[in-house]
Amino acid sequence: MTKPAAENGTKSAKMSARGVKVFYGEKRALHGIDVDIYENEVLALIGPSGCGKSTFLRTLNRMNDTIDICRVEGLITLDGADIYDPKLDVVQLRARVGMVFQKPNPFPKSIYENIIYGPKLHGLATKKDEFDAIVEQSLKRAGLWNEVKDRLMEPGTGLSGGQQQRLCIARAVAVSPEVILMDEPCSALDPIATAHIEELIDELRENFTIVIVTHNMQQAARVSQRTAFFHLGDLVEVGNTEEIFTNPRDERTQGYITGRYG
Template identity: 80%
Template sequence: MSNVETLERDAAPAAAPRPGKIVGEKVNVFYGDKHALLDVDLSIGENQVTSLIGPSGCGKSTFLRCLNRMNDVIDICRVSGKITLDGEDIYDSRLDVVQLRARVGMVFQKPNPFPKSIYDNIAYGPRIHGIGQNKTELDEIVQRSLERAGLWKEVQDRLDQPGTGLSGGQQQRLCIARAIAVSPEVILMDEPCSALDPIATARIEELIDELRENYTIVIVTHSMQQAARVSQKTAFFHLGRLVEHGDTEEIFTNPRDERTQGYITGRFG
């Protein structure tokens, strides 16, 4: 190989990093006159769990709700900046928000099963979106979703009973199964274990780890221990700003910002 070829090879640019599944650029959120989120830039990788941590009122749940436009239902809320899902601007006026929320599912802090049977809780979304064309297809979707949520063996003999009759942890797994049923690409979780006991919490955490093989997961958690256990990436928010984002282990063992260090060591929060 000639010296020129060697130089050209050495000078060749490295492959560009793969863009995130969801990318937020200069995201600002206002609730009336209150500036709740300030110039947030955050890239969320595919098939990873990203934890959003920080003190109460720091903007982490506000940012989470931007990712499937849940803030649209709040009259005084205004969002600026850009958020893309696979490169597509989710705030484009031509975008179908219903379809967006099928691609980006949500699990809330408090389990909220519909006042319907276990079966109908899961089948509701596929029926709305025209995914299950007949009873056989719906049966398969219901069983597959409950299996993925680790709930099938516990409820397979009582699918016609109300979802509200399940325990708290089972209800939350039912809500996860309901989100999975429409084949989302992303699952958002807003403190999904805060209302659960330690045993149910451990089961949900195991489930999150299993689900990331097929889904991109973003979880808001008030528990730093939970963030350390379940996530590969962690983003620390403070006073409406994204302070730091990186590998979870790095954030917890060697944070770059003194505010992150202060929060992790319990000096505030």
């Protein structure tokens, strides 16, 4: 098992992984991941296709539970509590650790209904004025309010691709999560929509902890404070983004960043 290079600093972690292994049947996809995720930071996960970065992202809110042949070993904590504790309510976990997927996936409902679905499910509001406030605040946080405030009852699926992705981000923040996971949120978007999402990620960091999987190294450099490089199921190296891109400590990181493989 390859251990990542050690990090400096004494920040307290919002989430931590220790010795995390993931198996799909007999195949081992992750080989023992150790990493801390700090509050109000963007941590970018980079690496070649099939290296395990999305698999690891899915362990952080137990999305892998939906795959019958998947088994997770090791310890993952949120505020020090084991998220794989059998007594833990997975629905509540996913309210605290939200997910934005690669392809925008608004519900086949109105923009308004997309936003209030989570708060209604979790009992965060009961009155119309409370729901109205959540919709407005969430859409403002996602930079979408001014574009859709006069069409809240229209289908979310009628928005452009970039708007749909911001709607999905608004839907995620509507339940006031503490951590937002993003799995290549810009890969299906054009450059202008991508720039909107990147600006949004930077603004959201003030209130949320964000972990983003990206194949775009320029994007990782732009949006993240720390970067983790995965390779063949190992977490090779994690640290300050600028240092990872300018002075990596492992030759595999250097090889990937300079385009020798990946």
